[in-house]
Amino acid sequence: MQKLLKQLARILPTNIAYAHCDYPCGIYDPHHAQIGALTVIRMDDLMKELLDQAGDHSELETRSNIIRAVAIKEDHAEMVKKEVRTIWGDYFKPETKDKYPDLDKLVHEIMQLGSKAKQTVDRDNAMKLLDKVNQFAEIFWQSKGKEVKRVKAPYKPEEEMVIPILD
Numbered sequence: 041m042q043k044l045l046k047q048l049a050r051i052l053p054t055n056i057a058y059a060h061c062d063y064p065c066g067i068y069d070p071h072h073a074q075i076g077a078l079t080v081i082r083m084d085d086l087m088k089e090l091l092d093q094a095g096d097h098s099e100l101e102t103r104s105n106i107i108r109a110v111a112i113k114e115d116h117a118e119m120v121k122k123e124v125r126t127i128w129g130d131y132f133k134p135e136t137k138d139k140y141p142d143l144d145k146l147v148h149e150i151m152q153l154g155s156k157a158k159q160t161v162d163r164d165n166a167m168k169l170l171d172k173v174n175q176f177a178e179i180f181w182q183s184k185g186k187e188v189k190r191v192k193a194p195y196k197p198e199e200e201m202v203i204p205i206l207d
Contacts, residue, residue: 068131070177073150074201076120077170080157081197083113084166117157120169124150124176136183146176170199177202 087109094102128147137143153169156162174190181188186204193201 068127070180073120073123073173074177076116077173078193078199079116080113081166083109084161084163085197087161114158117154121151121154140179174202
């Protein structure tokens with residue numbers, strides 16, 4: 041079988057393809073990172089609401105809901121980091137990094153804020169994470185020649201997101 045594959049490789053030309061999911065689909069979009077950052081903010085808000093209403097619920101129910109909110113928040117903070125890492129590592133080329141010299145610093149800040157979001161319940165930190173992810177999204181869309189606009193998310197926490205202006 042190996043001999044057959046070697047012979048086919050000599051006969052048939054092949055091209056090397058690169059993509060975010062290790063298959064040449066060519067789809068990159070910072071949207072999941074933005075949704076992840078918005079979810080971190082929302083979970084911080086919900087945990088605060090749960091504690092404010094603790095007298096209205098059983099202690100066990102409150103703890104259970106907070107535990108679920110923490111798990112969701114941590115998953116989404118990690119998703120932010122993964123999505124940004126993938127676009128930064130697989131999509132952005134050296135010429136993009138030359139055009140945006142602070143890109144590496146921005147990605148590092150996102151990684152740190154994502155970790156801090158997992159470690160704390162801090163809405164201000166979560167808002168900083170969203171801000172940095174939106175900056176990243178802006179660079180991403182500009183690198184594709186798209187203008188962007190900021191819109192209010194149509195769901196809680198109703199914070200701003202950067203989106204491309206589509207033709």
